[in-house]
Amino acid sequence: MVDLKRQYHKIKNEVDEAVLNVIESTAFIGGKPIQEFANNLSSYLSVKHVIPCANGTDALQIAMMALDLQPGDEVITPSFTFIATTEVIALLRLTPVFVEVDPKTFCMDPVALEKAITPKTKAIVPVHLYGHSAPLDEIMAIAEKHNLIVIEDNAQGIGGDYISKNGKKKTGTIGHIGTTSFFPSKNLGAYGDGGAIFTNDDALADKMRMVANHGQRKRYYYEIVGCNSRLDTLQAAVLNIKIKHLDEYIKARQAVADFYDKAFANNPKITTPYRAFYCTHVFHQYTLVLNGVDRDGLVAFLAEQKIPSMIYYPVPGHQQQMFAHYETAKVSLPVTDWLTERVISLPIHTEMDKEQLEFITAKVLEYINR
Ligand SMILES: Cc1ncc(COP(=O)(O)O)c(C=O)c1O
Secondary structure (H helix, E strand, O other): OOOHHHHHHHOHHHHHHHHHHHHHHOOOOOOHHHHHHHHHHHHHHOOOEEEEEOOHHHHHHHHHHOOOOOOOOEEEEEOOOOHHHHHHHHHOOOEEEEEOEOOOOOOEOHHHHHHHOOOOEEEEOOEOHHHOOOOHHHHHHHHHHHOOEEEEEOOOOOOOEEEEOOEEEEOOOOOOEEEEEOOOOOOOOOOOOOEEEEEOOHHHHHHHHHHHEOOEEEOOEEOOOOOEOOOOHHHHHHHHHHHHHHHHHHHHHHHHHHHHHHHHOOOOOEEOOOOOOOEOOOOOOEEEEEOOOOHHHHHHHHHHOOOOOEOOOOOOHHHOHHHOOOHHHOOOOHHHHHHHHHEEEEOOOOOOOHHHHHHHHHHHHHHHOO
16 A cells, blocks of 8 residues: 555664664663654644644553543543544543544544534544545634543644634644554654654643653653653655655645546546545545445455555444443444445555656556446
8 A cells, every 4th residue: 555665765764873872872762863853843743732642542542541531521522533533532431432433534523523522522533534624613613612622633634724713733733632553654754663642731731741751741750640652763764755745745645536436537436535635635545435445346346457555444432342331332423424434545655657656547447347
């Protein structure tokens, strides 16, 4: 689905030098590139605090740990997301409340969100799925009305612009907290695991820094129960180089999406990704909704041609066995179910060429128009 090798070769000299410098320095943990990266990301996003951590799942967990929530408190989130979003809620003995998504944007439906609020609700986690922003103006207005904290799961949305009623901002910086992942295939991917948390709130930043560092401010004085979640120096060194290319990487993904859009336009069996007026789509994934197509057949046909494709996600959160004992998982989410049966993601990355795109689109259409 991605070609990280070709991408690496374009920046090889710079990356190799940076990696070797870290090895020479032996500052594998807590080395200088980490703070440099936090500064780079904070100016890229125009956000006050960036707290690097070990991965995007930890980023969500640390954010929730910093909110002093009590067991049984409810956190509202879409069911149609990667499991990390909902898993950490349960891990912290909180209750995940699964809500419906919009059938066009695949993101949290604000009407469903407001309906799901109860006196136990404490936080909302919208997900910028596939690189398309959730409707943050509506979500923030609801959060304000009900005094709730918003944690944006920006693992798939980094670099996207949200055109808010208050001006243009980067996704992940509009809620009280934003989180992201630097999993290698992400739009800003490291060469291993990595993640970060962002906020403009000084008190939350201080608390989240503590949580990520065993609950200590001062070494060996542990004020609260925390965890150990660090971005390592080698990953930060790689990310310092890759962040300079992030906008160009996003443009390359958008060009791929444009090509696919044109090739599949007006085909009644294919719905191409929607792009809402309020955001720029950064196309972490290019995901089609199939209408009346045998999806398994298409996946198998593409695999025969050595074209990868993926189903993100075949089983929604509320139907996963891990949540079977939650009353809140016994909900009917017809749009989510409908999408899980029909979506398919095609290869999209920074190194795709016209020949590959022509081949992929021709094969998809060959199967669909049979
Ligand atoms: C929406 C979403 N949230 C959270 C995560 C978790 O990130 P990580 O794999 O770095 O833990 C991912 C990525 O895999 C994701 O796609």
